[in-house]
Amino acid sequence: MTRSRYKYLVDRLAAAIRSGSLGPGTRLPTHRQLAAANGLALATASRVYAELAAMGLVSGETGRGTFVRETALPPGQGIDQPPLESGMLDLNFNYPSLPGQTDLLRQALRQLALSGDLQTLLRYQPHGGRLHERASVARHLATRGIDASAEQVLMVNGAQHGLAVALMALLKPGDVIAADALTYSGFKVLAQSLHLEVLPIPVTAHGPDLDAFERLCRGRPVRAVYCMPTLHNPLGWVMGTEQRAHLVSIARQYDLTIIEDAAYAFLIEKAPLPMVSLAPERTVYVSGLSKSVATGLRVGFVVAPIQHISALERAIRATVWNVPGVMTAIATAWLDDGTVSLLESQKREDAQARQHLADEVLSGLPYLRHPSSYFIWLPLSEDVRADQVAMMLMSEQVSVSTAEPFAITAHIPHAIRLALGSVDMIALREALLKVRRVVEALG
Template sequence: MTIWIPDLTEYAGPRYKALATAIALGIDAGELIAQQKLPPQRQLADALGVTLGTVTRGYAEAERRGLVSARVGSGTYVNEKGAKVRDEFLIPDPREGFIDLTVSLPVRLGQQALLAETLGELQHDPDTLAHMLEYHPDGGFEHHRQVIAKWISYGNFASPPDSITLCNGGQHAIQLALIAACRPGDTILAEGLAYPGLKSIARQLSLKVIPIPMDEQGILLDSIADLCRQYNPRLIYCTPTQHNPTNVQMTLQRRRQLISVANECQLLIIEDDVSASLVQNRPEPLASMAPERVFYISSCSKGLAGGLRVGFLVSPQAYRDRAASALRASCWMAPPLMVEIACRWIQQGAATQLLAKQREALQVRFALVSDIFRSLDFSARADSFFVWLVLPEHWRASAFVKAAEEKKVLITAAESFAVGNYPAPQAVRICISAAKDLASLEEGLRMIQQLALSEVDEKIETF
């Protein structure tokens, strides 16, 4: 039987993308039909004169575009036309009977009791309630911004209340910073593996994102000057304190070096620090080293509760008005009632207690991971929501995620975090905080561990 071999010389750009495009065009031209099995990867690699890795990435890219689906132990098949394209950033409805470890959220610690208490207090405070029904001035009520300014201050980092824009969570803060700093068509730099929400906003704002390689101390600085010459980027987006998805923490020295590179290259920085409140003894924020250059992002979502939708953007002086306009244009203001609830939790000490309980709960989950994954290659922290599991050599991340799904455990492949053409490692992110209780976390982790170590020939995808 003849196999389908595209002519990649017709397409420019990275070979794996060319292969995905050839698959798309092959489907359009009727050369590939629904349910047809694509050629075995090794065979196609030999026929095209490319590496096996290129074909693996090409198939994964085609899968990301919704063109094909990999089936565990069987191969990769052409989808029916119009099959849904998966958006890694969407959170699907909960799936009955599944252990969902895909979303990075705080452990559920009965925050609703605290909310009930605060709503009870507010019920007897008609003046505050009336105030909460007013329109905010730009960036939020002065009192709220004072409380938040104190709450996010850390070491030498103290942001004046008028530098803060109160908004609807960290995601919204990133959006406001990008709108304030960039114009459609601009280029930005980001860690090679980055929070998918950044990629999603950049797409919607027509910004091009170029990946910067990383090591275990954060962004590698050597390449930045070259990338600046080549792409003339506006800014760098990074998550120095608890990198999502790898758990890497940028060292103080690397932070200082990053600031000097940003100064030399005239780059702004977006410092995404949404999880920092959970991390004790963390290095100084970039924003305190160069407040005129750094947009600082923080949020109540990770330490307190995601549904509060309260986030904070600290902007450099020159960009404050633009951030305020972006807020007005997107939603006018963060709901004052939600900010009031967050501020009461902060002022009454409940937020600090919640953070302490959150750390304790994460510590217990971390101990469980360390025990169950002891023979695997993983990166975890006692104060992090997720584990980064580097898969044994015989596994491809997308196949592993599918195999886990078949066993009713949901996790995320590294590919979902890869920026541009950054080569995603064969690794997965497992959100240990998302499991509803310790028993289901243990069940999910044991299943993942067994799958990772299971026999090679069950799932190798290079038939």
């Protein structure tokens, strides 16, 4: 059996186990049966099971055979929650924090306590936020080249909620939306939950393949496109001006809604104009303060054409009714007094320092990243399997994500994403050294 056929068999069995087609406790064929059924040498069949065992997918029991293991990862090893195990070095999630942010919150709470507005904050708020708060966001976005009125801005409960509101308001089950073949995992989960059909746009190291995207639009009734033009997660690209203009041209030709995710855009200085500025009549812009300020500050915002505002407000009402008044008051005060801009500047410097450290430790490995981002995409060599890398790093007390949560194609590349923003610099160096050792040991 050629190496590619051997890898295909491992991939096929791994996919069947992950999908539940082969459930926990299923007895697999013996090594001899597997070899005979697939035309393998016995040693090769044994190697297939050995790789599945190394991924944590199967276990061999002496005298009984090979069985499918429970594949649910321990707490903190999936995409849905941060690591909880003591001592785990988290390269899975980004929740960047800077010294002094706790004091900023303490001061903000004191100032809020002295204000005369507390009684109002205890009541229900307008679904899209109070108009003066929406105006604060509009002024902040104007510094990014976004010309939007307060009436076009809606307050939401974080950027993830903003994405949910946009998809719920503008699309219906069965609608077709295009997205990069590797894309933000939170979008993927939302699209599945809302029963949208997601068509993958092939990706390159510098952006989506827009010629392939146009062919998709010619062949299928695409309603919308989800994109991250300014600091793509997980690949780290920033689309150039010509690429953005090309995407807008396609969207206008086929009458598509553009959903622009700008959660990490604050990390890029002097970025090209956002899509919402190039095509304001069809773009819904989503961002928030979770990364630029703190993940616990669940305040986000959506900018949309006036004709979509009522539908978006209904989706906010159906999901959270309104953003908590206390959180919004703190967030907009920080927008107005320059605190958010200061934190964004400091986090740009922090991300650059972390990327510089990663360059030192990972030099020679074929990773993709933007020098101002908080993450790295590390493709693995042909013989190295992402699940195996993740399992070995878990045993070394390092949590990483494989490509699976980000992939919307049947074929999932063997790669890992490293989030750099959740541990201190000393711990980050230690974790990256472990990543390098494991990848090189398996390669």
